[in-house]
Amino acid sequence: MHRIGYLLTDGFQVMGLATQTVFEYANKVAGEDFYVVQNFSAEGGDQRSSLGVAIATRKASEAEQIDTWMVCGVGNPLESPSSPEERAFLKRVGRDARRIAAICTGAFVLAEAGLLERRRATTHWYFARDMQTRFPDIQVEDDRIYIVDGAFWTSAGMTAGLDLALAMVEKDLGEDVARGVARNLVMHQHRSGGQTQHSEMLTLAPKSDRIQNALNYARKNLARALTVEELAEEVNLSPRQFSRVFTAETGLSPAKAIEGLRLEAARLMIEKSRHPLEIIARETGFRDRRHMREVFIRGFGVPPQSMRRDVRAGA
Structure with a gap:
């Protein structure tokens, strides 16, 4: 007891x-x-x-x-x-x-x-x-x-x-x-202690449905190379107008925001799966493992390998 x-x-x-x-x-x-x-x-x-x-x-x-x-x-x-x-x-x-x-x-x-x-x-x-x-x-x-x-x-x-x-x-x-x-308890997932308090989607917090829809579309298609033209077409805006509105509402360029979504998705896969880093990089839209490592160090201050070791040690 x-x-x-x-x-x-x-x-x-x-x-x-x-x-x-x-x-x-x-x-x-x-x-x-x-x-x-x-x-x-x-x-x-x-x-x-x-x-x-x-x-x-x-x-x-x-x-x-x-x-x-x-x-x-x-x-x-x-x-x-x-x-x-x-x-x-x-x-x-x-x-x-x-x-x-x-x-x-x-x-x-x-x-x-x-x-x-x-x-x-x-x-x-x-x-x-x-x-x-x-x-x-x-x-x-x-x-x-x-x-x-x-x-x-x-x-x-x-x-x-x-x-x-x-x-x-x-x-x-x-x-x-x-x-x-x-x-x-219908808990979506058991979040590890090392997981961040913040979600990239919540941090961006766009004001209009169009930009929110563009972000939702991007999140569902991270494995593909996403362009401003494709996102703009998805929400019926010209590429120039889309970029202007997106930056005004989120404070980030479309490319920077999508990089953040890729980073968040890759981190979750590292924490929750045993997939090799090469597969994680491909599934989340990075060019290769080296590119993902560069973005990880820039975003989290540590490479993916270190984050995976920390998660396993905590477990």
């Missing part, structure tokens, strides 16, 4: 509790009550979420042996710092707990308790720079879904907490159980 304690702070984001469903379904898939989940707070009693939903909690100091503590984040950690009681409690349990995890801005609570000093951590990208400024001894990686550093797990935005919880299930009960949980 593995006991999981959720530490709720005043104004917690209720989305953080969605991760409890991962452990619930892990029990169902495994066919045993491996996980026992309970809600706690520093003072006990009802805790209100940012939406005003009240959740009954037990007093954390009275908890029996907890194997994993999960700290839920709040909407704005700069305006709602942790209490002295919460920090003192986490400092104490930090010496004994098998794992202590933070969902989203819950990483600020761990940082305020001094548990992340000289460690790697992540949090929601919006607050990552603030976290690095306030806690310079922490290596904040603002572009990761989740990070595991020893006993301390931190995740990015709220939905990334689901990936973190699923990774815990995989570590505790194996890949087959984790895959079954993902299937039951």
